[in-house]
Amino acid sequence: MKKERRKFSAGFKAKVAIEAIKEQQTIQELAVKYELHPTQINTWKREFLANAEQVFAGEKKEEKDDSKEKELYSKIGELQIQVDFLKKVLGK
Known part of the structure; x- marks a missing residue:
């Protein structure tokens, strides 16, 4: 049986990326916390x-x-006003 790929929202990705940038936890700790691969x-x-x-x-x-x-x-x-004016002048 084939395992279905997980799909993550942009908000979740941003949250994880911000936590990684803050460096309050290591990448490995974040990987365990969110069940993701460090890469x-x-x-x-x-x-x-x-x-x-x-x-x-x-x-x-x-x-x-x-x-x-x-x-x-x-x-x-x-331009529309000019067209209307020319139509009146030419009698169309």
Whole structure:
């Protein structure tokens, strides 16, 4: 009988990675505590540290996209007014 792979949530992975970063317990102790392989904990820790900058970069990017979206909708409105005006002038 084949054993099914365990799937971990992002929250659980972050929790384990943060505990590993704090270094209050060894990786081996964390592995026993959470029933994981030490290599898995080190992998999650490495990924967490590598992607930590995205937490702060994401906020600024959303604001920039939002302002760009407003600008484009404004331009669409202006062009629609011009089209309506030209239709009236040409009698269509």
